Amino acid sequence: MSDAISQPDKPESLPETAEGSKDLFSKFDxxxxxxxxxxxxxxxxxxxxxxxxxxxPVTAICxxxxxxxxxxxxxxxxxxxxxxxxxGQAALADFGSGTTGSRVLNGTYVGHKETEKALCExxxxxxxxxxxxxxxxxxxxxxxxxGKGDYIVLDIDSHASxxxxxxxxxxxxxxxxxxxxxxxxxxxxxxxxxxxxxxxLEGVYSMLGDIAPLKEMIAIAKKYDAMILVDEAHSxxxxxxxxxxxxEDQGVLDDVDFVxxxxxxxxxxxxxxxxxxxxxxxxxxxxxxxxxxxxSLPPSVVATAxxxxxxxxxxxxxxxxxxxxxxxxxxxxxxxxxTLGTEEPESAIIAVIxxxxxxxxxxxxxxxxxxxxxxxARPPATPAGMTLLRCSLCAEHSEEQVGxxxxxxxxxxxxxxxx
Ligand code: PMP
Numbered sequence: 332m333s334d335a336i337s338q339p340d341k342p343e344s345l346p347e348t349a350e351g352s353k354d355l356f357s358k359f360d361x362x363x364x365x366x367x368x369x370x371x372x373x374x375x376x377x378x379x380x381x382x383x384x385x386x387x388p389v390t391a392i393c394x395x396x397x398x399x400x401x402x403x404x405x406x407x408x409x410x411x412x413x414x415x416x417x418x419g420q421a422a423l424a425d426f427g428s429g430t431t432g433s434r435v436l437n438g439t440y441v442g443h444k445e446t447e448k449a450l451c452e453x454x455x456x457x458x459x460x461x462x463x464x465x466x467x468x469x470x471x472x473x474x475x476x477x478g479k480g481d482y483i484v485l486d487i488d489s490h491a492s493x494x495x496x497x498x499x500x501x502x503x504x505x506x507x508x509x510x511x512x513x514x515x516x517x518x519x520x521x522x523x524x525x526x527x528x529x530x531x532l533e534g535v536y537s538m539l540g541d542i543a544p545l546k547e548m549i550a551i552a553k554k555y556d557a558m559i560l561v562d563e564a565h566s567x568x569x570x571x572x573x574x575x576x577x578x579e580d581q582g583v584l585d586d587v588d589f590v591x592x593x594x595x596x597x598x599x600x601x602x603x604x605x606x607x608x609x610x611x612x613x614x615x616x617x618x619x620x621x622x623x624x625x626x627s628l629p630p631s632v633v634a635t636a637x638x639x640x641x642x643x644x645x646x647x648x649x650x651x652x653x654x655x656x657x658x659x660x661x662x663x664x665x666x667x668x669x670t671l672g673t674e675e676p677e678s679a680i681i682a683v684i685x686x687x688x689x690x691x692x693x694x695x696x697x698x699x700x701x702x703x704x705x706x707x708a709r710p711p712a713t714p715a716g717m718t719l720l721r722c723s724l725c726a727e728h729s730e731e732q733v734g735x736x737x738x739x740x741x742x743x744x745x746x747x748x749x750x
Contacts, residue, residue, distance in 0.1 A: 374692045375699070377707040387411055388599075388727045393704060399732055399739075401722045402706040406679045407568045407649055408727030409599030409639045419600075422634035429629045434461075435616060438627030446633045449640040450606055454575055454590060458612040460605050461633065463625055465564055465593025466492040468603030471621035472589055473531065473560065474500030481527035484518045484552075486510065486543070488536050488714050490562060502529070509536070509714060512547050519555040528557035534577030535565035538713050538721065539672030540680030542570075546581040553586065560589040568597030568643040569650055569679055569726075597643060600635045602628050649726035653679055656724045656733050663737040664722075668750040672719065682708075683720040683740075690747060691718035697743035703736060 370376060384392040388408035389400050409415055422442055432438035443461055450459035462468040473496030477483050483497050487506040497504045505522070507514040515530075522528055530552040532543050545561065552559050563576030571579030574597070578584040588609060594602035605615075616622060628636075654676075661676035664683060672682030685691030688709055695707040698720070706721040713719055728736075744750035 369688070369692055372689070375696050377692055377695050380699075380704065385410075389725050389732065391704070393699070396702060398699070399703050399728075399736060401724065401728075401736055402704050403725065404565070404596035404723060405599060405725050405727075406565075406653065406723065407597040407599070407643060407646060408725045409597065409642070412599070412639065412642065414642065415599065415635045415638045418638040419631040419635040423629075423631040426630035428631070430627045432626060433623055434627045435623050440627075440630050440633070442630045442633040442637065443627060446602075446637045446640070447604075449637045450604055453573075453640050453644055454584070454606045456590070456606040457608045457610075458606065460612075460615055460619075460622065461628065461636075462603040462605070462622055463628055464601060465591065465595060465603030466495075467621040467625065468591050468593070468605050469493050469562060470496045470499060471619040472591060472605045472615070473497060473529070474621075475615060475619040476500075476558070476560075476589075477502040477527065477529045481529065482522045483529045483531055484515065484522075484557065485531040486515075486533065486536075488538070489531060489533060490537065490564070493531055493533075493562065497531075510541070510543055512544065512551060515548060516551050516555075519551065519557060522555070528552075528555060529560060530557045531560045532562070533565075534561055534563040534570065535678040535680065537565050537680060538708060538717075538719060539682045540565075540676075540678045540721075540723075541673050542566075542577050542677045544581075545578050546583050549578075549583045549586045558588045559586065560591060561587050562591040564591070564593045564596055565678060565680065567592045568646065569653055574643050574646060574650060594632075594636045594639075598636050598639045600632050600639065602632060602636055646726075653724060653726040656726070656728050656730075657681065659730070659733050660722065660724060660736065663733070664740060667737065667741050667744060669740070669744065679724045681722045681724070683722065685718040685720060685749070688718045690749060691720065693747045694743055694749050695720060697746050698739060701739035701743055703739045703743075 382391045388405045388410050391398055391400055426440055430438040446461050447459040469492035477500050479501045481502040483502045484505045486509055488509040505518045507518050532548055535542050549559055561578050566576035568574045570577050578587050590606045592604050594600045657676040657679050661681050665671055670684040691707055708719045708721050710716045
């Protein structure tokens with residue numbers, strides 16, 4: 332469900348083209364119309380913004396003006412870290428621009444093994460497998476471990492890559508109400524005895540920025556003998572004493588069978604991974620199609636990932652500053668009268684709930700004119716048909732910038748009548 336890109340509703344019937352054949356694009360007509368209506372009423376395209384120059388993890392030039400970035404996944408601000416950049420440059424010079432091959436053929440370089448070693452150390456786990464994206468990590472691991480005849484019990488607000496992994500594997504998919512322990516247990520209770528079971532959860536849910544009660548959920552999953560996969564995409568590096576995520580923070584990391592993560596957020600580059608203590612985990616490298624049948628990450632990317640992951644092991648000060656930013660912004664927005672996705676700040680994501688898409692787009696544009704970029708998120712990416720302005724903080728936002736952000740929200744909110 333996550334991520335701000337929309338999918339069309341299914342059409343009731345397919346209209347015919349002039350030649351009498353079906354136009355396969357007609358299913359997109361409702362979305363095309365909604366987009367045209369929005370742009371026709373004078374709004375800038377909220378999904379077409381271009382970063383003309385990126386000045387730092389928290390500032391860029393957009394539409395010719397300096398803009399504060401409050402809508403990236405750059406939680407720990409690693410993209411401009413001098414050590415990260417230097418390691419990428421060295422790998423580019425030493426190993427070339429790409430591997431031109433799969434991890435199981437010519438695409439495993441020493442750099443990929445070093446990233447996997449860094450991940451094992453970061454999580455204190457036995458095995459790590461690096462994928463080309465986090466999307467592929469979910470797609471690959473979920474579809475490979477849960478197939479026909481198995482059951483996947485998952486939170487209904489799960490990320491699109493989790494849903495797609497479920498669909499690819501042909502398992503029975505049983506969603507339950509978001510973060511609802513009773514609903515989750517009810518689904519598990521109904522699964523036929525002897526069937527394979529996988530429970531899929533996220534540490535932080537990226538639309539509202541709320542966290543899962545993993546401790547209680549994992550206890551329930553264990554009671555029904557299910558394996559557990561937790562996607563910690565939005566918590567890695569930030570949440571937990573060592574930045575291992577929500578499972579670490581709640582003291583249940585040892586009970587998780589598979590942690591999925593990404594390099595596209597706190598790590599500051601691109602790529603995905605799964606870490607596990609399962610003794611047979613290494614067989615995944617031969618049977619997981621989204622790992623086998625795609626090219627591996629470029630050497631420069633894995634080099635930056637390794638350096639970043641190692642630096643994140645020792646980033647207590649940054650974690651502290653990011654928590655302070657999150658608390659300050661949450662309180663400031665609440666005091667201004669905005670409706671937020673969570674009562675208290677639970678992560679680096681703070682969702683500001685908009686009354687509808689039109690007013691949400693108006694507020695998004697007003698903020699951009701003030702010099703602030705946030706994400707406009709809408710259904711089906713968002714739960715319960717909500718339109719949100721999603722703010723994601725970075726450890727590199729200064730206290731002064733958080734103050735500026737609040738001033739911009741106040742001005743845009745008053746201008747658009749949201750507050
Ligand atoms: N899981 C979750 C929860 C995510 O939010 C995302 C990306 N937004 C992914 C997985 C996929 O990560 P990537 O960008 O590396 O494909």
